[in-house]
Amino acid sequence: MTARTHPFVTVLDITGTFVFAIEGARAAIAGRLDLFGVLVLGFATALGGGIIRDVLIGFTPPSALRDWRYAALALAGGALTFLLRGWIADLPLFAFTVLDAAGLAIFAVAGTELAQDHKIPPFIAPFLGTITAVGGGMVRDVLLTHVPAVLRMDIYASAALAGAVVLVIARQCRLSRGTAAWAGFATCFLLRLVSVALHWHLPV
Amino acid sequence: MTARTHPFVTVLDITGTFVFAIEGARAAIAGRLDLFGVLVLGFATALGGGIIRDVLIGFTPPSALRDWRYAALALAGGALTFLLRGWIADLPLFAFTVLDAAGLAIFAVAGTELAQDHKIPPFIAPFLGTITAVGGGMVRDVLLTHVPAVLRMDIYASAALAGAVVLVIARQCRLSRGTAAWAGFATCFLLRLVSVALHWHLPV
């Protein structure tokens, strides 16, 4: 997650961070962690991917630790989930899947762009975009001693990677920065939702 | 852990590092690791929190890898624990709890101060102090494939966080650096010991 200028991107970025924090907090509650653990897993899920990306590209302290609003947003998501856990458990799964796909796509796009801005070669930048998108969930799973779901579960990380690759190719083809970002976002978002709807999986 | 000037702080810092190394080594012995594993877990428990903090704030190589005395201290703690494992198992739990609380408090204070020295905003600095204090134990638990105890176990990380927050507030109120550090240390140390004595827990 990085601060972007277009208002719609900002809305998506905030949405993604908040939804990821809720998902981390829900996993912590399901794992019977205490309030501190719920806040930590919300924080790690929402911001862990961006922190890992920033450490890898040498942009330290990471954005998520420079700007208190990211931490506040992630902690608010975790705290709300803890307080409203009965109510949140009743939300339709469909809403979560759509919001999560939006978060995945915006994180993949933002991470790939930031990597390219830091002179990461085009072949590598999509990996950093994918780490941004799925790294937080992997940290969450490792802390709960689960094998990370993205390593064995349907089209999730691969949707992020596909969106990141589309963005890089679009930039190589001299499309504008904005067009490339939207092409990457749409690829990831739609691929994720279609794969859920049609139960697509990668070979095992 | 960072090199500090006041002799009493140095004593606390050395004590904390050594006690954390012993605890990591004991967990490794309980997990039936070999000598190398015992030394690694002693090292990771004692120095992992400070290393993670230094990487996050961009202070690389981390202090623990710049100054050979930290590594020597952690490895000595691990090796002694391996050699004297029968004797150490008989030490009173009370002594460990007090020394561990002192280590927790000094790491939380030192980590928060270092974060503030590196321009981390006041709202974020306590997180880095808490990571310094509990990060090593989390690495130890993940390597042993346990869910980190701090995420579901009584008042431990939250005592570190409370001490770090008190330090930051004291600094914001223009108290002297030394006074703020002692206020933070006392908050964490006493809160931890009182919570053990009275069996306090966070809500689950």
Add this chain to the structure above:
Amino acid sequence: MTARTHPFVTVLDITGTFVFAIEGARAAIAGRLDLFGVLVLGFATALGGGIIRDVLIGFTPPSALRDWRYAALALAGGALTFLLRGWIADLPLFAFTVLDAAGLAIFAVAGTELAQDHKIPPFIAPFLGTITAVGGGMVRDVLLTHVPAVLRMDIYASAALAGAVVLVIARQCRLSRGTAAWAGFATCFLLRLVSVALHWHLPV
């Protein structure tokens, strides 16, 4: 893994990266991960140790993310393992053990040298060499929720450490860079193979 000049070193470096990628991919297949997981574990096993070392010494972005050929090599190893999994499972264990020992030794030597080039003190440099050699395998094991094998399994990390220590001592004794590197390599490689042949273990 780092780019080196001597052709034989380059061959060893490529061999080590490729063999480690295959081993990571095999572990992923045994853990029933999907294609994405196989590629991630191949990548993490081959390049994770070098990435951790580079982040710790402050050399970011890490070599493995600066030069696309490392990633391409690791991904090729993972993809080939996925495609040829029946055939690879039939390879003689002996071949794997020898190639893995060569990879272990070259990574330990390269990591120790790089650490010394970045002003890490001689007492600490061997740890960074050892992390280079075994860090990728530890990441692989943690992602599969296994206690890292190197923490409880025979002479493996300790062979890497021994080779790294020999290198540092040889350099302190003013031997040439090349001689010191070969002494370290031979120590690690032979110690590993002899320990496998003779079933040596560390005390538990």
